[in-house]
Amino acid sequence: MKQVWILDRSSEHANELLAALPSHIYDTKIWSDGDDMLAALDESLPDLVVVEQAIEKPRATAVVRAVKERDRRLPIIVTAEQTSSKGAIESMREGAYDYLPRETLPGGLEDAARRALSGDGGLIQTIGSPGPGDVEELGAIVGRTPEMVEIHKLIGQVAETGVAVLIQGEPGTGKELVARALHYNSDRRGGPFIAVNCSAVTPESLDLDLFGAVTGADAGSGASPASELGRVEMADEGTLFFDDIDAMSLETQARVLSILEEGSFERPGTRKKVRADVRVVAATSRSLVSLMKEGSFRVDLFYRLKVVSLFLPPLRDRREDIAYLAGHFMRRAAAKMRREIDGISPAAIELLQEYPWPWNVRELEQSVHGAVAFNRTGVLVPEDFEVLRVGRESWPATGGTCRDLAAAVRTDFEQRTGAGEEAIARSITAVVEEELVRAALEECDGNQVRAAKLLGISRNTLRKRMAEEDR
Ligand SMILES: Nc1ncnc2c1ncn2[C@@H]1O[C@H](COP(=O)(O)OP(=O)(O)OP(=O)(O)O)[C@@H](O)[C@H]1O
Ligand SMILES: [Mg+2]
Incomplete structure (x- = not known):
């Protein structure tokens, strides 16, 4: 029999979970007080712990951490009555084995428990001890669809590992937001987050911008050449985010590769190695595989980057998130413009869910902003949204052909x-x-x-x- 401890403030909810675990395999015990359960852990260890995110004093993340301190191999599953990106990221970062949103419960618990207990379950991650979560700085990533919950979990799992991450997704899907979340959930959070848009400048100036330059006047004068710091050095002990990495020249790619492989690079025009302590996160909305075939993206860099790769689905493929996102942007815009807006009408939500959003979340954010500015009635209606005012026949044909x-x-x-x-x-x-x-x-x-x-x-x-x- 496998011993499973369930910590939940609602016994009704805990009993539901318990019912999902066949009693001939699992011997379950329900706790309602986190401190009691932690104290009991000093006496004996179960095989699996299940904690509801909503518990307080101690909070679920503190329980996960405390359990991991007692036995790093003991798997913990966090269940979430209310799914949140913060909850998912932090639970996984503290070392939870899995994070299960309400929609997957109670049924999903049996699967997760089986996986967690099948041998190396609890060993999947050994993420180091975290400092206090810097959640204030972490822009909330709104999203409750299973695809987004998976992304939140992955962020929590890899944030502290320091490995390079490749984020793929159409324009405006939130790639930079995810890059920032990786930074603020890592132990580099005290260091800088430097974002570099590779497509905003010419390839030559990108190289200088990143790796610095030997200033010309001194170079010719015989005096030892002074150098101007590049962004790679500015990102020291922090995170360097390459947006649109597909636009990077092969020469710059070679230098980035050497940062990843050796932790140093050669400053352009010199032979000197400069040390670089940076975590690299890259984003692209193009297919790097096609670029590699054309010969404009290095194969070795691609494989270095995609050790962890994350794909952000287009907004039209996660329509259930649209209402939450629209509400989130509405509240933000209303606060910024000091407008009193009570909500969004069901008709407007319905249309927002049907519109194809070729520019994804960014376009939705701007649309809601516009609607809040335009609105005179206190409730956003279809007419407030410019994208919805045009007839459906002139909507862009994304996702339809x-x-x-x-x-x-x-x-x-x-x-x-x-x-x-x-x-x-x-x-x-x-x-x-x-x-x-x-x-x-x-x-x-x-x-x-x-x-x-x-x-x-x-x-x-x-x-x-x-x-x-x-x-
Ligand atoms: N899940 C989300 N929750 C809340 N805000 C979001 C989410 N996804 C994107 N946004 C917002 O949408 C805007 C665009 O996001 P972001 O800049 O991260 O996208 P991107 O993929 O980097 O876009 P691009 O490809 O155009 O550079 C930002 O203002 C961001 O805060
Ligand atoms: Mg971006």
Whole structure:
């Protein structure tokens, strides 16, 4: 029998969780007081601890830390009545094995418990002891869809490791926000966060900007050359964020590679090695794989960067987040402009959820800002949003055509192969096939003969695909 301790302030909630764990495998015990549970840990250790994020005095993150101090290998799962990016990031940073949002409970607990207890479960991370969380500086990353919760978890897991991180995603999906979260959750948080936009300047000036220059006047005069600090040195003991790294020249890429490999670089025009203690985070909205094929991105740098790679999904693929994001931006804009806005009308939310947002969260943020400025009634309505005022027929056609589908397939492919997944064809084609079947059945009011004809497949094939979908 595996001993599982559940810490939760609501016994009702704890009992629900308990019910998810088969009693012939798990011997469960419920605690309502964190200090009592921690004291009991000094007497005996269970195999798994489950803590609800909402507990107070001590807070869940403090419990995770205290448990890890007693036994670093004991796996802890944090459950969250109310999912939050801060909760997910901090729990994982303190060493939690997993973070389970309410939507995945209670069922998801059994899976997570099985994984946590299957051998090396508790060893997945050995993240060092954290200082006080610098949450004030950490811009909140709003998002409750499973994809976003995974991102919050990953940030918490890798922040303190100091490894390079590659963040991919369309423009405006929050890549810089994630880069900052990585910085403020790492032990470099006391150091600088220096963001460099590689596409904003010419490749030559980027090189100087980053690596400094030997000032010309002195260079010729025989006096020892003075040098101007580059941004790499400014980022010493901090984080260096390369935005649009795809725009970086091959020469600059070589110097960045040497920072990653040797912790030093050669200043342009000299042979002198300069030491660089920086954590590198890079972002791109283009496919580095295609750039490597063209020969404009170094393969070795790509593999160095993508040790940890993170993909931010486009906003139109996480529509459930739109209402939360819009509310978040509304409150911020209203406070800034000192306007009293009570909310967003359901009709406006519905339209916001349908609009394709080609520029993603950035575009939504600006739209909400505009709407708050424009609004006269205290509740945001569709007419307040410029993007929604134009007729639907003039909306940009993102995410609606087969060309976008091809791009999505490519991205999905790269993500999966990047994660080491194999045998991927089936799961990708299944998505397309299932969607076609669903659409055709809807169009034909469930009539299978007509749906099969519409799709140009046999009725047997249709049935087979429907059966697969049910599985
Ligand atoms: N999940 C989120 N929660 C709250 N704000 C967000 C979120 N994602 C993005 N934003 C906001 O949207 C704006 C764009 O985000 P950010 O600059 O991080 O995107 P980006 O991917 O770096 O964009 P670009 O590719 O254009 O450089 C910022 O103001 C950021 O604060
Ligand atoms: Mg950016």
